[in-house]
Structures are given as C-alpha cells and as structure tokens.
Amino acid sequence: MSSAFQFYVTTLLIYAGVDILAAWGLNLQFGTAGLLSFAFIVFQAAGAYTAGVLALGPQTDNGGYQHYIGGYALPFPIPILAAMAVGAVIAVPIGLIALRRLRSDYQAVALLVVSIIASSIATNETELFNGAAGISLVPHPLADQFGGDLLTYQWFYVGFTAAVCLVAYLIVHRVTHSPLGRAFRAMRDNEQAASALAKDITGLRLLAFAIGGALGALSGAILVLFIGTWAPSAWLYPETFVLLAAIIVGGTNNSLGTVVGVLLVPIGFAEGSRFLPEIGHPGLIDAGQWIAIGLMLLIFLWFRPQGILPERKHRYANDGRLVTVLDELAGWLRRSLALIQRSSR
Amino acid sequence: MPYLLGPSIGFGLVTASILALAAVGFTMQFGVTNILNLAYGEVMATSGFVALIVNRAGLSIWFGMAAAAVFGAALSYLLNRVIFIPFARRGTKLFGMVIVTIAVGLILENSILAITGPNFFSYIVPQESTYSVGFLILTTSQIVLMGLATLAMIAVHSLLRLTRLGMAMRATASDASLARGCGIRTERIVDAGWLISGAMCGIAGVALFINTTSFTSATANSFLVVIVAAAILGGVGQPYGAMLGALVIGLTSEIAAAFLNPAYKNVVAFVILVVVLLLRPQGILAQIAVQREIAR
Numbered sequence: 136m137s138s139a140f141q142f143y144v145t146t147l148l149i150y151a152g153v154d155i156l157a158a159w160g161l162n163l164q165f166g167t168a169g170l171l172s173f174a175f176i177v178f179q180a181a182g183a184y185t186a187g188v189l190a191l192g193p194q195t196d197n198g199g200y201q202h203y204i205g206g207y208a209l210p211f212p213i214p215i216l217a218a219m220a221v222g223a224v225i226a227v228p229i230g231l232i233a234l235r236r237l238r239s240d241y242q243a244v245a246l247l248v249v250s251i252i253a254s255s256i257a258t259n260e261t262e263l264f265n266g267a268a269g270i271s272l273v274p275h276p277l278a279d280q281f282g283g284d285l286l287t288y289q290w291f292y293v294g295f296t297a298a299v300c301l302v303a304y305l306i307v308h309r310v311t312h313s314p315l316g317r318a319f320r321a322m323r324d325n326e327q328a329a330s331a332l333a334k335d336i337t338g339l340r341l342l343a344f345a346i347g348g349a350l351g352a353l354s355g356a357i358l359v360l361f362i363g364t365w366a367p368s369a370w371l372y373p374e375t376f377v378l379l380a381a382i383i384v385g386g387t388n389n390s391l392g393t394v395v396g397v398l399l400v401p402i403g404f405a406e407g408s409r410f411l412p413e414i415g416h417p418g419l420i421d422a423g424q425w426i427a428i429g430l431m432l433l434i435f436l437w438f439r440p441q442g443i444l445p446e447r448k449h450r451y452a453n454d455g456r457l458v459t460v461l462d463e464l465a466g467w468l469r470r471s472l473a474l475i476q477r478s479s480r
Numbered sequence: 481m482p483y484l485l486g487p488s489i490g491f492g493l494v495t496a497s498i499l500a501l502a503a504v505g506f507t508m509q510f511g512v513t514n515i516l517n518l519a520y521g522e523v524m525a526t527s528g529f530v531a532l533i534v535n536r537a538g539l540s541i542w543f544g545m546a547a548a549a550v551f552g553a554a555l556s557y558l559l560n561r562v563i564f565i566p567f568a569r570r571g572t573k574l575f576g577m578v579i580v581t582i583a584v585g586l587i588l589e590n591s592i593l594a595i596t597g598p599n600f601f602s603y604i605v606p607q608e609s610t611y612s613v614g615f616l617i618l619t620t621s622q623i624v625l626m627g628l629a630t631l632a633m634i635a636v637h638s639l640l641r642l643t644r645l646g647m648a649m650r651a652t653a654s655d656a657s658l659a660r661g662c663g664i665r666t667e668r669i670v671d672a673g674w675l676i677s678g679a680m681c682g683i684a685g686v687a688l689f690i691n692t693t694s695f696t697s698a699t700a701n702s703f704l705v706v707i708v709a710a711a712i713l714g715g716v717g718q719p720y721g722a723m724l725g726a727l728v729i730g731l732t733s734e735i736a737a738a739f740l741n742p743a744y745k746n747v748v749a750f751v752i753l754v755v756v757l758l759l760r761p762q763g764i765l766a767q768i769a770v771q772r773e774i775a776r
Contacts, residue, residue, distance in 0.1 A: 169575075171575060171578065232754055232757070232758065233757075241712060241716070241757070243516070243578055244516070244705075244708050244712060245753075245754065245757055247705060247708075248705060248709065248750045248753060248754065249754075251705055251746070251750065252747050252750050252751070252754075255743060255744065255746070255747050256747070258743070259741060259743040259744065373586075376582060376586070379579065383579070415594075415597075416597035416598070417597075417598065418593060418597060418598040419594055419597070421590075421593075422590040422591070422593040422594040423590070423594060425586050425587075425589075425590040426586070426587050426590045426591060426594065428583075428586060429582075429583040429584065429585075429586035429587035429590070430583075430587060432579060432580075432582075432583035432586075433563070433580065433583045433584070433587075436567065436572060436576060436579065436580055436583075437566075437567065437570065440572070440576065
C-alpha cells in the first residue's frame with residue numbers, strides 16, 4: 136500500500152471507531168432506555184474539549200493565542216479518563232433539566248434547546264472556550280514515542296481506537312445484559328409499569344444519560360486527540376441526527392447493528408460522496424447527503440423500523456436466568472418426547 | 481427610559497408578531513393532531529422561497545405572502561396525507577413520528593439548498609418610511625407585520641370561539657376519540673388543522689424573511705426552536721398560550737439583545753423556557769385553559 140493510501144485508510148478507521156463509540160453511547164440512551172437524546176452531541180463535544188484542554192499546555196504556549204480552561208499538559212490516559220468523567224457528570228444537570236416530569240416529546244425539544252444553548256455559549260465565550268475558533272495544536276498522545284514516524288503512529292492510533300472500542304463493547308454488553316439493562320428496557324417499553332414495579336424512573340434516566348454521555352465523551356476525546364483541533368461549529372445539533380440515523384438503520388438496541396449503521400451512514404456517505412465529481416455549486420453534494428440521510432430514515436422507518444439487525448428479544452426463566460437458544464431447543468425436544476411417549480402409550 | 485429600551489421594545493413587538501403567527505399555527509396543529517412537527521421550520525422556508533419566486537416575477541411581496549399561505553397550507557396538508565398519516569397507520573408512535581418529521585425537514589431544507597445554493601436572498605420590498613409611535617420607531621413593513629399578526633390572532637380567536645369548525649377543533653384537541661363518538665368527523669378536522677396551520681406557517685415564513693431582510697435556506701430552521709419554545713412556554717396545543725409565549729419570548733429576547741450580548745438573544749428565550757419547564761412543565765396557560773374547557 137502506498138503511504139498516502141495508508142494514511143487515508145487509517146484515518147477512516149479511526150473515524151469509524153469514533154462514530155461507533157458515539158453511536159453506542161446514543162444507542163444506550165435512545166435504543167435501550169428510550170430517551171430521545173437530541174443533546175447527545177453536547178456530551179461528545181464536552182468530552183472532546185476536556186481531553187483537548189487537559190492535553191494542551193498552559194495558555195501562554197504557542198504565543199498565547201488561544202484561551203481555554205485548564206492547560207495542564209497531563210500525560211496520556213488522564214485526559215481521556217477525565218473526558219469520560221465530565222461526560223458522565225454533565226449528564227446530571229442536563230438530565231435534571233430535561234428528563235424530569237416531562238412528556239417524551241417535550242423532553243426531545245428541551246434537549247434540542249440544551250444543545251443549541253451549549254453551542255451558543257461555546258461560540259460566544261471567547262475567554263473560556265476561545266469562541267468560534269475553538270482550540271488547536273492539541274498534542275497527539277504518546278507521539279514522542281514514535282520519533283516522528285507518522286505512519287506508524289497512525290496505525291498505533293488505529294489499534295488504540297480498536298482496543299477502546301472492544302472495551303466499550305464489553306461494557307455496553309455488560310450493561311444491557313444486566314438487571315440494569317432490563318430496567319432500562321422496561322422503562323422504555325412501559326414507563327408506568329416500570330414505575331409501578333418500584334423502578335426509580337428519574338434515577339434510571341439519569342444513569343442511562345450518564346453512561347451514554349461518558350461513552351459519547353470518550354469518542355469525542357479520541358477524536359480530538361487524533362485531529363488536534365476542536366471548534367464549536369463541528370458539534371451542532373444536526374450531527375446528533377446522523378448518529379440517530381445510523382442507529383435506526385443498523386438496528387435499535389443492537390450493538391452490532393449500530394456498527395453496521397455507522398459503517399453505512401456516516402462512514403459510507405461521507406466517504407462515498409468524496410469520490411463524486413464536483414458538480415453544481417459548492418454545498419450541492421453536502422445537501423444531497425442530508426437529503427439521502429432523510430430519505431434513508433423514512434425508508435427504514437417505513438419498511439424496516441427495527442433496522443438491519445433487529446433487537447434480540449430475551450426470555451427469562453422463572454429463576455431469572457436468561458433463556459438461551461440451547462434452552463429453547465432442549466425444551467422443545469423435551470416437549471416433543473413427552474408427546475411421543477403419551478401417543479405411544 | 482434608557483435609550484435602547486424603546487427601540488428594543490419595538491423590535492420585540494415585531495419579533496413577537498412573527499413568532500405569534502408561527503407559534504399559534506404550530507400549536508394548533510399539534511393540539512389537533514398530537515404530532516410534534518419539527519419540519520415546521522422547513523415548511524416556513526419553502527413557503528418563503530415560493531414567495532420569493534412570486535416576488536421576483538414582479539409582483540408585490542404581499543401577493544407573495546398570499547401565495548406562500550396557499551402553498552404552506554397545501555404542503556402541510558400533503559405532508560400529513562402522504563407521509564404522516566400513513567406512518568401513523570403503520571404504527572409509528574409519537575416518538576418515531578418526531579424522527580419522521582425531522583427526516584422530512586432535512587429533505588425539504590436541503591432540497592432548497594440544492595436548488596438555490598448557499599446564497600443569501602432578499603425580497604424586493606417597496607421603499608420603507610419610518611414612523612415614530614410614542615417611544616417606538618417602526619418601519620412600514622414592521623407596522624404591517626404587526627397589524628397582520630394582530631388580525632390573524634383575532635381571526636384564530638373567532639375561529640375557535642365562534643364557528644362550528646373551531647368548536648370541533650377544540651373538541652378534537654381535547655379528546656379525539658370522544659369527539660369522534662359525538663359525531664365529529666375528526667379526519668376532516670385534522671385536515672382543517674393542517675391547512676390552517678400550514679397557511680399561518682407560510683405567512684410566518686414570509687414575515688420572518690421580510691424582517692430578517694436577507695435569508696438562506698437555513699434561516700427558518702434556526703427560528704424553529706424559538707417557535708417551539710414559545711409554543712411550549714404557553715402550553716403546547718394552547719393557541720392563547722402560544723400568543724402569550726410569543727409575546728414573552730419576543731420581548732425578552734430583543735431586550736436582552738440590546739442590553740446583553742446580542743449573540744445571547746435566543747439563549748435568554750431558551751433559559752426562560754427551561755425555567756418554565758422546570759417549574760410548570762405543562763406551560764403557563766395549560767391549567768387555566770383546561771378549566772375553561774371543562775366549564776363550557
């Protein structure tokens with residue numbers, strides 16, 4: 136492979152990893168817990184900003200041309216972990232504003248509003264967030280270990296992103312297959328019934344928000360440490376719809392389906408259109424992309440609302456154990472045998 | 481009075497007028513159909529561009545506004561018939577419907593963008609003269625817009641209170657199945673709801689574009705959240721609440737723009753919304769309105 140092509144492939148793989156992490160976070164909130172989380176991009180942006188400013192040196196670096204909070208030049212894993220913590224923590228105020236006592240469609244609007252407030256504040260508070268310019272020159276983690284060999288570093292970062300994705304998958308799997316995950320789904324399917332079974336709805340919502348928010352922040356952190364820049368205009372609320380489209384296309388509340396959706400919607404579209412010739416006015420291809428995303432949403436909601444890989448339904452035995460395919464098969468055999476015995480008698 | 485207060489109240493009243501047109505249309509449709517239509521901003525934009533075509537053809541912008549009203553009504557009616565109702569029949573719930581409306585909005589907005597390109601447009605409006613009314617200084621088109629909004633509010637009030645259609649709409653909004661049981665053809669009422677709200681949406685789109693003087697395919701969509709804020713502030717589905725919400729948000733956002741950072745104009749409105757949602761999630765007027773409905 137030529138090195139230019141390797142750069143392209145590695146960058147694409149990292150973007151895919153970032154989008155998959157983010158989509159898993161949103162899927163936990165939207166697919167599993169049933170929260171129409173239109174402010175999801177705020178978690179990603181906050182995580183990205185946190186990781187960026189913690190990895191950056193003091194504000195006086197590089198001639199002091201940008202303002203930001205922090206600037207502690209912290210070593211590698213700390214900015215990412217801190218970003219996750221911030222993602223989980225900001226879930227609490229956002230959740231308390233938007234999720235308490237509101238109808239689900241009001242919640243959606245309230246969260247949309249939160250997203251817009253956040254981006255206006257980030258754009259206008261030049262002293263805090265450096266305004267629309269955002270931050271740049273965020274150092275790449277562990278880059279000094281590679282002695283300027285950029286291509287090897289790219290592959291290293293691909294491996295790192297993949298490892299993070301694997302860990303995140305295990306965590307998401309653990310959460311969705313735990314009693315907590317069951318409570319999330321109960322809340323999604325019938326809030327009143329879940330509440331009648333003494334499930335604390337507000338607590339569950341906040342928890343889903345926090346876990347999904349931490350994942351979103353993680354994805355943002357990985358992205359910003361890779362590309363080295365952060366600007367509020369890249370994190371506007373329509374970006375949430377792209378992830379939402381990926382989830383709906385891939386399969387709501389199915390982690391592998393989400394991966395398929397991400398590979399099709401953000402990665403497939405963004406990259407597919409890269410190879411289109413420049414036709415018409417600038418922005419035409421961009422508009423076409425959004426039209427295609429809208430059409431894809433409608434087509435999937437109409438023909439296959441469950442997505443390409445639908446959610447797997449779990450059954451539980453009386454002792455609370457998960458009924459697997461093998462159990463079903465054994466039960467079916469046992470019943471057939473009993474039937475044969477009875478008829479032969 | 482501080483010297484900025486007068487003009488900002490003037491701007492606030494104009495914004496409130498546009499907002500009232502849009503929010504009352506939005507909330508009436510929501511009340512009757514229970515669909516939170518996030519494609520509303522894009523219907524405004526599409527109608528606004530229809531008015532642009534009429535205006536560019538050499539007709540006055542007020543003809544353009546009439547055309548936009550007709551177009552907005554037709555587009556809303558068609559969207560409901562061709563997309564929203566079939567989805568609802570197929571079992572898409574409130575939640576999924578919000579996503580359907582977003583998808584429709586994305587398609588509409590980006591279709592305009594694909595046709596017009598990322599350019600700024602403006603209507604040809606006749607020479608404006610300014611009038612000072614008390615401490616307010618207003619242009620001709622601003623006065624016309626305010627008058628128009630006032631007329632529309634009176635029309636909505638008369639429709640809801642004095643006509644059989646309005647009564648049927650209120651009945652459908654408060655309990656659709658009960659209304660059907662009483663022999664109201666709710667399907668027709670829903671159609672009427674979309675037509676009326678679409679017409680108001682078209683008028684509001686042109687009003688918004690006249691007031692912002694230059695606009696793109698995305699202008700109306702960024703205004704949508706303010707509209708929804710006004711509607712929720714008053715209690716969604718409550719036309720009188722939406723009027724009040726529009727007045728509150730229009731005035732506070734313009735006054736805030738004059739005295740704080742203008743970039744925070746909408747943020748102030750949203751903060752009011754968030755506070756209201758925390759203290760009175762049902763909106764300002766919901767309780768009063770519900771009691772009034774019972775008393776009749």
